[in-house]
Amino acid sequence: MLARIASEALNGLEGHPVEVEADVVAAAPSFSVVGLPDAAVQESRERVRSAIVNSAYEFPSRRITINLAPADLRKEGPSFDLPIALAFLVATGQVNDGCDGRGPLAAVGELGLDGSLRPVAGALALAESLRRRGLRGLLLPAANAAEASLVRGLEVYPASTLSEAVAQLSAGGARPAPPADLAALLGSAPAGEADFSDIVGQDAVKRALEVAVAGAHNVLMSGPPGAGKTMLARRLPSIMPALTLAEAIEITRVYSVAGLLPAEAPLIARRPFRAPHHTISSPGLVGGGGTPRPGEVSLAHLGVLFLDEFPEFRLAALEGLRQPLEDGEVTISRRLTSITFPARLMLVAAMNPCPCGYLGDRERECLCPPHRLRQYGSRLSGPLLDRIDLRVEVPRVSPRDRRSERLGEGSVDVRARVARARRRQLARLAGTGIYANAHMSARHLRRLCTLEADAVALLDRAYERLHLSARACDRIVKVAQTIADLEESPTVGVAQVAESLSYRARSRHDR
Amino acid sequence: MNARQSYGRAAEETAARYLEARGWRLLGRNVRIGRGELDIVARHGSALVFVEVKARRTRACGSPEDAVTPLKRRQVARLAELWLAARPWALRGVAEVRFDVVAVDGTRRPAEVRHLQGAFTLDG
Numbered sequence: 001m002l003a004r005i006a007s008e009a010l011n012g013l014e015g016h017p018v019e020v021e022a023d024v025v026a027a028a029p030s031f032s033v034v035g036l037p038d039a040a041v042q043e044s045r046e047r048v049r050s051a052i053v054n055s056a057y058e059f060p061s062r063r064i065t066i067n068l069a070p071a072d073l074r075k076e077g078p079s080f081d082l083p084i085a086l087a088f089l090v091a092t093g094q095v096n097d098g099c100d101g102r103g104p105l106a107a108v109g110e111l112g113l114d115g116s117l118r119p120v121a122g123a124l125a126l127a128e129s130l131r132r133r134g135l136r137g138l139l140l141p142a143a144n145a146a147e148a149s150l151v152r153g154l155e156v157y158p159a160s161t162l163s164e165a166v167a168q169l170s171a172g173g174a175r176p177a178p179p180a181d182l183a184a185l186l187g188s189a190p191a192g193e194a195d196f197s198d199i200v201g202q203d204a205v206k207r208a209l210e211v212a213v214a215g216a217h218n219v220l221m222s223g224p225p226g227a228g229k230t231m232l233a234r235r236l237p238s239i240m241p242a243l244t245l246a247e248a249i250e251i252t253r254v255y256s257v258a259g260l261l262p263a264e265a266p267l268i269a270r271r272p273f274r275a276p277h278h279t280i281s282s283p284g285l286v287g288g289g290g291t292p293r294p295g296e297v298s299l300a301h302l303g304v305l306f307l308d309e310f311p312e313f314r315l316a317a318l319e320g321l322r323q324p325l326e327d328g329e330v331t332i333s334r335r336l337t338s339i340t341f342p343a344r345l346m347l348v349a350a351m352n353p354c355p356c357g358y359l360g361d362r363e364r365e366c367l368c369p370p371h372r373l374r375q376y377g378s379r380l381s382g383p384l385l386d387r388i389d390l391r392v393e394v395p396r397v398s399p400r401d402r403r404s405e406r407l408g409e410g411s412v413d414v415r416a417r418v419a420r421a422r423r424r425q426l427a428r429l430a431g432t433g434i435y436a437n438a439h440m441s442a443r444h445l446r447r448l449c450t451l452e453a454d455a456v457a458l459l460d461r462a463y464e465r466l467h468l469s470a471r472a473c474d475r476i477v478k479v480a481q482t483i484a485d486l487e488e489s490p491t492v493g494v495a496q497v498a499e500s501l502s503y504r505a506r507s508r509h510d511r
Numbered sequence: 512m513n514a515r516q517s518y519g520r521a522a523e524e525t526a527a528r529y530l531e532a533r534g535w536r537l538l539g540r541n542v543r544i545g546r547g548e549l550d551i552v553a554r555h556g557s558a559l560v561f562v563e564v565k566a567r568r569t570r571a572c573g574s575p576e577d578a579v580t581p582l583k584r585r586q587v588a589r590l591a592e593l594w595l596a597a598r599p600w601a602l603r604g605v606a607e608v609r610f611d612v613v614a615v616d617g618t619r620r621p622a623e624v625r626h627l628q629g630a631f632t633l634d635g
Binding site: 026027028029030031032045060061062063 | 558588591592595602605606607608609610629632633634
């Protein structure tokens with residue numbers, strides 16, 4: 001007898017329909033899986049066999065053929081265990097598919113030898129794709145249910161064992177999971193612990209970081225060791241604007257596919273802050289691997305990627321940042337497929353001005369030989385630096401500031417201003433699918449930003465005098481727009497463009 | 512025929528009597544196909560069973576069940592397919608096809624017969 005169960009395969013974040021067919025005939029006994037399965041899918045035979053026997057079902061001695069259609073799509077991972085087991089049980093007449101006339105249920109899940117169901121990666125993306133295909137419901141491991149119920153318009157049927165899955169299937173879906181309370185999940189984000197007021201002085205740097213966070217612009221902080229660069233960066237989460245629901249879903253999708261979604265939190269409700277060490281490999285940073293996985297740039301999607309000791313990163317890793325910084329996504333190409341992960345991150349980089357760290361310091365002499373200076377600076381390529389909107393110097397804290405008892409402005413106040421500026425952006429960018437000024441395309445820029453006449457004149461002069469690239473010019477306007485949003489000004493004036501230009505200007509010791 | 516071979520023949524006889532006593536209908540014994548041989552082909556209810564008989568007089572080489580190596584399984588499986596291909600009618604009324612192992616363990620007195628149903632499949 002022949003049986004079919006619908007399932008879904010993931011290629012990056014993109015779902016593809018997979019039909020699991022089981023055929024059982026009386027012939028010399030064998031159990032084979034065809035349809036371009038990888039090693040994990042081949043091994044699923046052993047898990048399915050044990051799970052079926054240990055769940056008190058029969059495993060008859062006949063020829064069993066499992067086909068995963070379409071046969072030209074590579075099937076990876078253990079998520080086909082459950083549909084294979086269910087198709088087998090229907091084909092051997094041990095279970096009735098109770099979905100007649102109501103539209104089929106799809107199934108995904110990994111089986112343990114005892115018949116328990118283990119969670120699979122990417123349940124959110126799978127559920128979204130099934131809903132787009134118009135499937136009625138999804139049968140999946142209980143541990144994935146909360147995540148899949150984030151999707152509206154798809155019934156979610158959890159099961160923690162094969163027997164429970166069989167019960168759900170034979171009833172055509174009996175006990176659906178309750179839909180997620182999205183507002184409650186989104187509101188549950190804990191606030192950051194470290195506060196901006198911990199940092200004394202550095203008012204200019206704080207202003208630059210406020211502008212950067214308000215519009216999700218990239219920043220490079222340069223200064224001697226111990227000036228507070230890392231401390232400042234670590235406090236960025238405390239001033240970042242709250243996530244919108246659409247943003248939270250986008251981030252959760254990436255974490256789900258990477259298998260990094262915490263069991264107790266089905267929705268990522270805080271902006272990510274990723275701080276990989278400078279020894280990270282290029283695939284680790286931008287994504288890759290045999291079965292491509294999202295890298296740090298994608299895990300920092302709509303959040304912050306903090307790269308401390310920026311010039312110490314591997315050259316390949318640094319240059320790999322170019323595409324995500326420009327396009328807001330990463331495309332990983334393989335022989336048979338290419339996979340795109342989102343990567344709209346805000347880059348926060350920190351570096352010393354030179355290898356010894358004291359170039360340009362007021363009191364301490366730089367001890368670097370000239371060739372080391374040249375080498376250090378040249379690790380950051382022009383195209384990479386061109387994509388950094390704000391460059392700020394973080395000087396050593398002056399002795400007076402260090403002793404000062406006066407606290408700086410607290411994160412709460414800064415975050416309120418940032419949130420206000422971000423709301424103005426969201427209103428202006430409604431319907432574009434982007435959430436911050438930094439991600440505007442050149443077309444958005446022309447259509448949505450109003451520059452005053454003298455601001456245009458200043459920009460034109462700067463373009464010629466400073467030999468700016470066209471991209472740099474666009475980025476200057478975006479930062480100026482963010483400053484205008486912080487000041488709640490409807491148009492971008494000469495003051496905002498001037499401040500924006502000051503962040504772009506090459507610092508004294510830039511090459 | 513040396514002593515080991517004749518012990519093997521005797522074990523096959525023991526296995527055949529064991530199965531017949533339990534209502535099995537033997538379709539063939541020592542069925543030669545090319546260079547290979549199927550020990551016993553039998554029907555039991557709706558099952559068509561290919562039986563490999565293994566016997567051991569001592570434990571020196573492990574238990575008789577252990578003697579059914581992956582190579583031996585592949586040989587038996589291939590011979591079974593050839594046997595079936597030549598007799599398509601043999602599958603009439605058959606609900607399942609099985610590979611069983613009957614172990615005749617001579618380390619005990621009297622020799623113990625152990626029957627492993629569905630000991631292996633075409634894919635191991």
